[in-house]
Amino acid sequence: MANYLLTKSSFVRGVQCQKSLYLYKNFYKERDTVSYQQQAVFNRGTTVGILARQLFPGGIDVTPESIFKYEESAKRTQELIAEGKEIIYEAAFIFEETLVAIDILVKENGSWKALEVKSSLSISETYLLDAALQYYVIKGSGLPLEDFQMVYVNRDYIRHGAIDLRQLFIRESVKKFAEKKSNFIKEQIQISKATLAQDHIPEIKIGEQCFHPYSCDFMGTCWKGIPDNSVFEIGGMTKRKMFELYHQGLVRMTDIPDTLEISPSFRIQIDAVKKNEVIIDRKGISDFLKTLHYPLYFLDFESFMPAVPVYEGSYPYEHIPFQYSLHYKDTKGGQLSHKEFLAETGIDPRKVFAERLLNDTKEKGDILVYNKDFEKKIMKDLARQFPEYRDALRERISRIKDLAIPFAKKYYYSKIMQGSHSLKAILPALAPDLKYEELKIKDGNTASITFESLQTETDLFKIMEALDNLAAYCKVDTLAMVKIMEVLEQL
Ligand code: SF4
Missing domain, CATH: 3.90.320 (Lambda Exonuclease; Chain A)
Structure with a gap:
């Protein structure tokens, strides 16, 4: 004892x-x-x-x-x-x-x-x-x-x-x-x-403490009774506001009266649940599509973030890009082609990443990404590290457009998205046939951890398997963007 x-x-x-x-x-x-x-x-x-x-x-x-x-x-x-x-x-x-x-x-x-x-x-x-x-x-x-x-x-x-x-x-x-x-x-x-x-479990109700300072690992126990489509799924709402509604007895989104003053973004999410229909703002979508010009590149990066800088000129937690997937379409309804890059393990991937990216995007055309801050930040860091590519990288940055905008602005919202506009959340609503479940790597964090772990891996088979899984994952991300774009165009 x-x-x-x-x-x-x-x-x-x-x-x-x-x-x-x-x-x-x-x-x-x-x-x-x-x-x-x-x-x-x-x-x-x-x-x-x-x-x-x-x-x-x-x-x-x-x-x-x-x-x-x-x-x-x-x-x-x-x-x-x-x-x-x-x-x-x-x-x-x-x-x-x-x-x-x-x-x-x-x-x-x-x-x-x-x-x-x-x-x-x-x-x-x-x-x-x-x-x-x-x-x-x-x-x-x-x-x-x-x-x-x-x-x-x-x-x-x-x-x-x-x-x-x-x-x-x-x-x-x-x-x-x-x-x-x-x-x-x-x-x-x-x-x-x-x-x-004590000889009994303290009687403490769920509350903001469940999330602060850490997400409690007993939520599976205490939150069992919270139904689907509850107020806790309203994306963008503070935990304080969620609990305010919850303590008033408004547990489900359907409990929220239409007369309650609430922001338009929250109202869209609540309406989607109440009416059980997809909320679409065709004008918003159309205006967004008018900002895009073919040919279109669909680009997605993967990176890892070592706490201790591994490479010359890098800083703690810098996003080190090691992979991209790039789909290309010259016209609406045109032929789709694909290019990709995946770094070798154990070497600094940044220079070759920049060179390949610049080469693969040298033809004119907007570059669509999903949440542009991430890709832009990586390109800016590359421009700082490799001044010889600075102008070309800045030119690519100027062509970046963000496919997340119509979803962040709720021009398209389905309750399937559960309050989120991440690529993983919107895909089941827009292109349900394209799935991540069958992939070994299903999200960017896992991709990042997988690649970082390979830096010290010596088992060749493990390395090959992980690289295959990474390639499969990243490709699905940009293919998802292509499918989403097609749905938006149909709408
Ligand atoms: S989920 Fe955790 S923090 Fe929340 S009430 Fe239960 S035990 Fe407490």
């Missing part, structure tokens, strides 16, 4: 919702599954944490073999401190039945400092709360801390040559904040321990 009840993550969970804490401890298996994307975020945090250790090299790592052995880590930490060791990684402490581990514990000029590493570009409210808890527990367990610092990624760092860790990471003291929060932490620990001592 462990001699602690709470950990940093369960404490933060309790601050978000005591029911979530109780369910986590007593009904762990009921949790919603952790997505591939969430797992990738966790892994990234671990990798960045290990890299940051090199700010203080030569330390002793007390990471336990399994999460069930943190008590041993805490014991070992105390032994190492007593032995006079001055750098400890993943040092663990227990106080008031609460366990915390700190990424780096270091003694400088005779004083102890704790450093918590985050792979993010800024310090969030939750990170501050993490830090306040860690500070409280470490101090409470008897170690005098001269400082508590957050270490996070410097968004302004640009890689030149080998990674410069002192430039890549920002160190910022949060000790004052942690000290101020100590009463709150003490109270919250007591509240959480009282909750865990």
Whole structure:
């Protein structure tokens, strides 16, 4: 039996919702599954944490073999401190039945400092709360801390040559904040321990806390009773407004009276559900189509975003493009052709990506993308990195048009879209025959994580399979745009 009840993550969970804490401890298996994307975020945090250790090299790592052995880590930490060791990684402490581990514990000029590493570009409210808890527990367990610092990624760092860790990471003291929060932490620990001592699930109703600061992983349990087409599916509405309606008893969109003053975008979504019909603004669609000129390119990029810049001249979390799919149609109803690019793994893909893209789009014609900010940002970064292509890339940017506009503006809305105008959401409404389900890779995030993971993969078969899956996925995205365009033209 462990001699602690709470950990940093369960404490933060309790601050978000005591029911979530109780369910986590007593009904762990009921949790919603952790997505591939969430797992990738966790892994990234671990990798960045290990890299940051090199700010203080030569330390002793007390990471336990399994999460069930943190008590041993805490014991070992105390032994190492007593032995006079001055750098400890993943040092663990227990106080008031609460366990915390700190990424780096270091003694400088005779004083102890704790450093918590985050792979993010800024310090969030939750990170501050993490830090306040860690500070409280470490101090409470008897170690005098001269400082508590957050270490996070410097968004302004640009890689030149080998990674410069002192430039890549920002160190910022949060000790004052942690000290101020100590009463709150003490109270919250007591509240959480009282909750865990209960023999029943706390009666807490769903609310904004289900989404803040994290999407709760017990939504599958607590939100079971919320019907389809509820007010929670109204795209663009704040959670506050959704709950305001919900607490007035307006749970389904059909419960919302026509007299209720509400924005036109919300009204369209509600009408689509109430009337069970597709809402179409033909004039809006027609005006949009008049802005497009054949020949048309249908273009989609895929990118990955390494937290630590991998390539010369790149910055943290820069979108590194590695793939595009390009359909081309010279006239309305004309022949469709396709070109694509998929980078080799293990090399900097940016230059060859830019060259191939410029070559494949050199003929005149509007370039249709879906949500233009992403493609434009990538082209601008390429123009910055490769001045020799700057003018040509700017010329391509000037030809970009956004196919998302008619859907963002609700010129076409079906309840199937469930309040979203993403490509994946509108496709089942406009071109139901074209499906992502049969693909191994079904979304951009998975494509990104897959390609990033290939950078260190050595198994050739795995690489080949992943590249095939990536190629199949990206092609469907631009084919979807072609089909959507055809539907708009018919309308
Ligand atoms: S889904 Fe909401 S109410 Fe349920 S445990 Fe999570 S935060 Fe609490």
